[in-house]
Amino acid sequence: MAKNRFLRTCVICKTPKSKKDLFRFTIYNNEVVLDYFQKLEGRGFYTCKDLNCFNLLNKAVIKKNLKIDKDFIFQKEKMINIAIDNLKREILNNLKIANKSGMLVATLNKFIETFDKYKFKVIIIAKDISINSYKKIKKYLDNREVLNLFDKRELGSIFSKFEVNVIGVKDSEFQNMIIDKNKLLRNLLGG
16 A cells, blocks of 8 residues: 555546656646646646646646636646756756766767667767768668757767767666657657
8 A cells, every 4th residue: 555655646547657657737826837846835736748638638627636716827838848848958967967977979980880889779869960970870770769859069068079960878777768758758749
């Protein structure tokens, strides 16, 4: 019984899940806000980190679950964009930590040189990668999880370089975490 103590229930599909698998919302300054880091005070409610559940969220569901009668502002698109921005920032911060731990290989030449050794399962390419650079790595992308969320300068900031085109992820646990976060992000983007 104590094991289920930390489960929360999605207000839409009624599925009990761990808090980390749900988005938390609360009303702050008379507006429904996404409590992405689940630290805001006040009565909250949860939905699956799934666009299907999130799209069914409306004022009536919120009023019922929070047991309130007062009116409030509810901007669904704004909350989706906040969730996407926070998730991207979280991925970028995780990549910076992974780099300090030696889990990443960056730059085009190092990536190509070490590909056979590491057999990267996750490859991160800059969304503004040049056509020539893309042609050089295209053959390595088959059957891999490919992320293209960040531009060259954002990827460069991970390594204290001006720009980076491609990153290979070496560590399998970290690869799985990145794959999960990328699936969540694709889900929020609707595809």
